């Protein structure tokens with residue numbers, strides 16, 4: 735409970751700062767306060783020493799910094815996997831800007847860079863770097879096509895430790911939902927509304 739409140743306060747403080755001071759004319763990755771709250775709630779249930787986290791899809795780092803706050807708190811590590819080519823509404827910005835440099839600036843700004851390793855490559859290539867049963871938390875927010883989401887889930891699920899959690903974004907994106915329903919019909923998505931915004935976080939815990 736203590737850990738929950740501490741990480742919650744630090745993280746929400748970061749998010750409001752981040753959004754107020756975001757000066758780039760580049761669309762954000764779509765993670766806002768409601769998703770933050772859901773992620774914090776889920777990760778708090780899995781906090782342990784040296785938390786090993788892998789995020790697929792970092793963009794300019796809204797979610798990366800949140801995970802890095804957990805890595806700093808537990809002396810663990812976050813692997814940020816992104817080819818920085820963007821997708822859907824991010825494609826044009828990815829061509830114009832050095833997104834990786836912006837992500838790294840944000841990690842430095844929040845003094846979490848030493849807990850993060852950025853892997854600039856395709857998620858399938860990056861998956862080869864992880865041994866089976868080594869990650870505590872996996873966050874899926876890369877490709878959003880049905881085959882793309884399925885590929886990420888299938889490649890990374892074996893990397894998760896038993897007792898670990900896979901969390902994903904964009905539950906209401908039809909192709910994302912289609913992939914999750916196909917692979918994990920028993921996944922979870924609790925309705926969580928704040929004002930008119932609903933959290934689009936889904937998750938599944940690895941039981942065995």
Ligand SMILES: C[S@@+](CC[C@H](N)C(=O)[O-])C[C@H]1O[C@@H](n2cnc3c(N)ncnc32)[C@H](O)[C@@H]1O
Nearest residue numbers: 763791793796797816817819820856857876877
């Ligand atoms: C929606 S954005 C991620 C947003 C981020 N989680 C945030 O909080 O701002 C999706 C990201 O996935 C990356 N991506 C898409 N397909 C990928 C792939 N096959 N391998 C690695 N990264 C990929 C894109 O470059 C983009 O940065």
